[in-house]
Amino acid sequence: LVVTTPEDQSQIAAYKPSGKIVVIPNGVDLTQFPQRTADPGxxxxxxxxxxxxxxxIDAVSFFSLEVFPAIKERYGDATLDLVGARPVPAVLELAELSGITVTGRVPSMVEYLHQATICVVPMRTGFGIKNKTLEAMAAGVPVVGSDRGLEGLAVDGANTPLRALRANHVQEYISAITRLFEDPQLRAKLSQNGRLLIEDEYTWDRASQCYEQALTQSVVRG
Known part of the structure; x- marks a missing residue:
């Protein structure tokens, strides 16, 4: 059995301790998500x-209703783009709030990433590595994410280069976003460190090699 994070591995192992569970993270196509060449500010x-x-839906509702109004109050020109296909009515309604745009399906997700100052990943439910987080890092966009949004990724802590800012509560999001808005050097640091992490550990080439190794070992054991 293949899972994408050690957290998933632990949960599955609780049901079948004797099972062979391999951790193989998701990957990013770096040709589709090139690193941006400039910080748009x-x-x-x-x-x-x-x-x-x-x-x-839960993530964007929480962020739009509970976090973004405080950001908008501090920065009158602040905008929030909710970019993705098939927006349900609850998401479409968020576009009625000042500064928020709901795009629906777009030709190129990476164009919106490159134009953004920050990408937020305020997930409160769900498990596993989030492709949206990997794609934002690959594109060189500073990320502010929850524990769920950053699950499985070494982005902070002792002996780990700072690759994203972590936030789980309203005030933590406000603080992290304010830091990044005010500090271009910090944005550059997260942009570079995030991209290097993806290049080193989260490409589809690397994932395919891990799958090949897991399958080979399974055949040998069989």
Whole structure:
């Protein structure tokens, strides 16, 4: 059995301790998500993901209703783009709030990432590595994410280069976003460190090699 994070591995192992469970993270196609060449500055926030996914609906509703109004109060020109296909009515209604745009399906997700100052991943439900987080890091966009949004990724802590800012509560999001809006050097640091992490550990080439190794070992054991 293959899972994408050690957290998933632990949960599955609780049901079948004797099972062989391999951790192989998801990957990113770096040709589709190239690193941006410049920091656009400004106060533009983006969230990317399918807008009919329950976890995404919860995330954008929480962020739009509880976090973004405080950001908008501090930065009058702040914007929030909710980018993704199939927005349900609850998501479409968020576009009625000042500064928020619901795009629906777009030709190129990476264009919106490159134009954003920050990408938020305020997930409160769901498990596993989030492709949206990997894609934002690959594109060189500073990420502010929850524990769920950053699950499975080494982004902070002792002996770990800072690759994203972590937030789980309203005030933590406000603080992290304010830091990034005010500090271009910090944005550059997260942009570079995030991209390097993806290049080193989260490409589809690397994932395919891990799958090949897991399958080979399974055949040998069989």
């Amino acid at each position: 400004g106060h533009r926030i983006v969230f990317i993901g399918a807008m009919d996914n329950r976890a995404n």
